[in-house]
Amino acid sequence: MTNAPHRILIIEDEAAIREVLRVILEREGYRTIDAESAARAQIEARNHKPDLLIVDLGLPDGEGADLIRRIRAWSAVPIVVLSARALEEQKIAALDAGADDYVTKPFSPPELLARVRAGLRRNARTTEGYAPLAFAGVRVDLVARQARDAQGEWLHLTPIEYRLLESLARRGGMVVPQRLLLREVWGPDRTEDARSLRVFVASLRAKLEPDPRRPHYLLTETGIGYRLCQDEPRA
Numbered sequence: 001m002t003n004a005p006h007r008i009l010i011i012e013d014e015a016a017i018r019e020v021l022r023v024i025l026e027r028e029g030y031r032t033i034d035a036e037s038a039a040r041a042q043i044e045a046r047n048h049k050p051d052l053l054i055v056d057l058g059l060p061d062g063e064g065a066d067l068i069r070r071i072r073a074w075s076a077v078p079i080v081v082l083s084a085r086a087l088e089e090q091k092i093a094a095l096d097a098g099a100d101d102y103v104t105k106p107f108s109p110p111e112l113l114a115r116v117r118a119g120l121r122r123n124a125r126t127t128e129g130y131a132p133l134a135f136a137g138v139r140v141d142l143v144a145r146q147a148r149d150a151q152g153e154w155l156h157l158t159p160i161e162y163r164l165l166e167s168l169a170r171r172g173g174m175v176v177p178q179r180l181l182l183r184e185v186w187g188p189d190r191t192e193d194a195r196s197l198r199v200f201v202a203s204l205r206a207k208l209e210p211d212p213r214r215p216h217y218l219l220t221e222t223g224i225g226y227r228l229c230q231d232e233p234r235a
Contacts, residue, residue: 006120009050010034011041011067012082013060021054021082024109025116036060038067045071052119054112057083057094065097072098078119078174082107088223092177095224100174102224118173133169133230135208135217142166147207160185161204164197168218168228177225201226 008025012018013036022032033048035041038059045053053071057064068079081094084105091102101115133140137150145162147155157165167184168176182191190196201220205212219227 005029005031006051007031007033007048008116009041009044009048009053011038011053011059011064012056013037013058014056017056024113028113030116038062038064041067042070045075045077050077052078052080052116054080054082054116055099057081057085057090065094065099068094068097068099080112080115080119082112091224095175095177100171102175115173121172133165133228136210138208140165140208142169155207157204157207158200160200161207164200164204165228168226172228172230175221175225175227179225181225 008030010018010021010025010032012021012034015036018034018036022034025032033044033050035044038061041053041055041059044050055064055068059067064081064083068081071077071079079099079101081091081099081102082105083090083094083102085091086104094102100119103112103115133142138147138155140147140155140157142162142165145157147157149155163185164181167181178194178197179191182193182197185200186193186196201218202212205215205218209215209217217229219229221227
């Protein structure tokens, strides 16, 4: 059970799916609000100020992506898309509209809950500081720009590697589109330089992953971007 009574707004036109989501979330201690249309979702979002939104893309009165854009105009609330649309271009369009993550129907409840927790963590994290990141014994302090390996020896990371980790950590557990990473790490004139991004992700995996060929922490979301996962407590 989660300690904080986070409010989650479920935006889904199918009543049966809304009920399933409500049961799954409330069993974990979350409070839920629901809306069956884009118009109702905007009202509930403004009235209740939820901590996270779960949004279906196919709504009876409009596209979920358009709703996300409208909400992004006034709120940075984490948004997880839950949709049957599985094509890469559909996922990218939703992320470009302002969604933080994308889960495809039919969905696994543990996976959805993991994405919800990741979204709530991202929302709680501030730019003033990050807890050290843990990678199977490797510790990375993004604030001090220091890293140590599993034996406690200093580990050298380049400035770009630190910036890349920070961009991923700021949205810890959420998928980060490739173009956003390139813009934040290299600048707005390098958003098509996918090769540099792949090179530095491979370099980070070589330094941080127990088995870089089977990454556990720096995950590729094919055709979309990358995700930073943490399964160890941070201290």
